[in-house]
Amino acid sequence: MTADDSYVRLDDDDYPAYTMGRAAEMIGTSQNFLRAVGEARLITPLRSQGGHRRYSRYQLRIAARARELVDQGTPIEAACRIIILEDQLEEAQRINAEHRRTAETANPAAAA
Secondary structure, three states: OOHHHHHHHOOOOOOOOEEHHHHHHHHOOOHHHHHHHHHOOOOOOEEOOOOOEEEOHHHHHHHHHHHHHHHOOOOHHHHHHHHHHHHHHHHHHHHHHHHHHHHHHHOHHHHO
């Protein structure tokens, strides 16, 4: 991997660029909180060769959302479940919209 390849990967939302300490600092939480959302299987950090947890920007956004819910008084297990359900709903809505577009393309008269 060249230096140029490394810089390109930093733009990748799924690239595990952040250590646990840095990730916790970025979202204003503790390392224990990140461990807890990992144990609840909301996010699964990648592990470095030395076994240290590494987080992507995408995972940090999810953890930050969990933190918002917990700060509002939602138990962490419930917050994780809410986020999983929100994600499933978003995916179902995306699939439904895709099916609608496909149906309209296949039968334009029915769409009118």
